[in-house]
Amino acid sequence: MSFIDADKRKFFNEVREKSGQPIDLCYQCQKCASGCIATGFADYYPNEIIRLVQLGQKERVLNSSSIWICSSCEMCGARCPNGINTAEVMDALKEMAIAAGTVQEKNINLFHTTFLNSARTFGRVHEASMMAIYKIKSGDLMSDMDFGMDMFKKGKMPILPHRVKARGKIKNIFNKTAH
Amino acid sequence: MKLSYFPGCSLEATAKEYDMSARAACQGLGIELVELKDWVCCGATSAHSTNHLLSVALPSRNVALAQEAGMDLAIPCSACYSRVKKADYVLRNDDELRQKIEDIVDFKYNDSVNVLSLLEVVSQLGEKAIAEKVQKPLKGLKVVCYYGCLLVRPPQVTHFDNTEHPMSLDKIVKALGAEPIQWSYKTECCGASMSITSKDVVHGMVGRIIDAAKEVEAMAIVTACPLCQSNMEMRQAKGTNLPAFYFTELIGLALGLPAAKKWLNLHLVNPNPLLQSLSLAD
Numbered sequence: 001m002s003f004i005d006a007d008k009r010k011f012f013n014e015v016r017e018k019s020g021q022p023i024d025l026c027y028q029c030q031k032c033a034s035g036c037i038a039t040g041f042a043d044y045y046p047n048e049i050i051r052l053v054q055l056g057q058k059e060r061v062l063n064s065s066s067i068w069i070c071s072s073c074e075m076c077g078a079r080c081p082n083g084i085n086t087a088e089v090m091d092a093l094k095e096m097a098i099a100a101g102t103v104q105e106k107n108i109n110l111f112h113t114t115f116l117n118s119a120r121t122f123g124r125v126h127e128a129s130m131m132a133i134y135k136i137k138s139g140d141l142m143s144d145m146d147f148g149m150d151m152f153k154k155g156k157m158p159i160l161p162h163r164v165k166a167r168g169k170i171k172n173i174f175n176k177t178a179h
Numbered sequence: 180m181k182l183s184y185f186p187g188c189s190l191e192a193t194a195k196e197y198d199m200s201a202r203a204a205c206q207g208l209g210i211e212l213v214e215l216k217d218w219v220c221c222g223a224t225s226a227h228s229t230n231h232l233l234s235v236a237l238p239s240r241n242v243a244l245a246q247e248a249g250m251d252l253a254i255p256c257s258a259c260y261s262r263v264k265k266a267d268y269v270l271r272n273d274d275e276l277r278q279k280i281e282d283i284v285d286f287k288y289n290d291s292v293n294v295l296s297l298l299e300v301v302s303q304l305g306e307k308a309i310a311e312k313v314q315k316p317l318k319g320l321k322v323v324c325y326y327g328c329l330l331v332r333p334p335q336v337t338h339f340d341n342t343e344h345p346m347s348l349d350k351i352v353k354a355l356g357a358e359p360i361q362w363s364y365k366t367e368c369c370g371a372s373m374s375i376t377s378k379d380v381v382h383g384m385v386g387r388i389i390d391a392a393k394e395v396e397a398m399a400i401v402t403a404c405p406l407c408q409s410n411m412e413m414r415q416a417k418g419t420n421l422p423a424f425y426f427t428e429l430i431g432l433a434l435g436l437p438a439a440k441k442w443l444n445l446h447l448v449n450p451n452p453l454l455q456s457l458s459l460a461d
Contacts, residue, residue, distance in 0.1 A: 041380040073328035073368030112225035119220035125188040177233040
């Protein structure tokens with residue numbers, strides 16, 4: 001790809017390198033968008049995200065909701081005639097949006113943080129406490145109470161977490177992979 | 180057949196009927212599952228969305244444990260399967276990243292363990308072997324088989340079934356005496372990873388799948404994933420009452436395992452009226 005603007009080139013190269021995907025090969029056939037069941041509920045289709053990256057549109061891309069609403073189902077990548085795994089591109093963009101402080105879907109990112117904190121603490125995710133912490137932090141306290149109660153009554157929400165024995169090893173993995 | 184078994188966090192809680200039915204169904208089919216000692220969380224969507232290196236390192240811990248156990252690894256949860264399978268793919272094919280991961284996780288990868296979804300393990304038995312074990316054929320039960328996204332994609336990693344039109348689950352269900360209906364939403368995503376955070380989006384995604392199931396007059400959906408199952412039942416439009424079964428529950432029912440009743444009572448959408456109407460449950 002050729003660029004006049006150095007910043008645009010820098011953004012394009014960073015996304016290509018971080019995702020490991022040949023995004024320069026996209027010729028907008030839109031097979032990804034045709035098969036995408038998720039981003040139609042957000043602001044850009046996957047082919048539009050790739051085009052915006054090709055054009056070095058850093059702000060628009062890192063501020064988009066689509067990179068978060070992408071559910072990583074990988075339909076796009078499986079059908080791409082140019083071997084671009086767009087879900088990997090979306091993941092790279094999420095990491096870059098977190099670093100840039102431009103996360104559009106804050107609750108999705110909050111959920112991820114809460115989930116990983118649970119895994120870090122216990123070695124496994126304890127669904128009951130993870131959900132409670134997410135609900136408190138997001139302020140979305142009342143929704144799904146009926147499902148929660150039903151699951152609790154059925155014994156599907158154990159109160160006590162299971163702690164793995166090798167928690168030290170798990171903490172090490174988290175520490176050594178920290179950004 | 181003897182395999183290591185990595186149930187995953189959901190199967191300890193919200194999907195415990197999948198865990199119970201998986202263990203019982205496998206026992207009934209002559210597959211011995213040995214729970215992987217001290218297994219850890221796979222990191223799921225949360226790790227790969229926010230930290231690529233962590234998303235490979237965390238499931239690699241389970242690969243290390245499976246190596247120690249010395250048997251192939253069976254994983255019932257599609258999300259766990261996807262993460263461990265991807266980690267194994269990286270460890271096998273990317274020398275540079277493998278060395279990094281080996282250092283982080285403190286083990287040496289030896290490429291000795293096959294990572295398999297539980298669906299793959301059961302389907303390898305073949306329809307004939309499964310049909311021979313059936314005590315109570317699931318006659319009259321018309322279902323759609325829902326594979327979801329992660330069992331078949333990405334194809335170069337999973338190497339499982341036909342990516343666009345898988346049939347392994349349909350064949351199992353047929354061997355059990357039920358009637359699998361063909362439909363076009365087998366591998367669409369249900370959006371389970373956003374079920375808690377973005378309900379409007381997920382209602383839309385699940386709605387399309389449920390509508391497609393109803394269009395072909397399915398009485399129920401069959402899944403092989405705890406996230407798909409709970410998402411289908413939680414996020415379908417109120418009053419729909421379309422049950423979602425784990426394939427292992429249907430195996431248990433068809434094999435005449437008495438414990439099946441207990442699993443089915445744990446669903447959010449009660450499947451008993453449907454089963455009773457077909458004389459498949461008391």
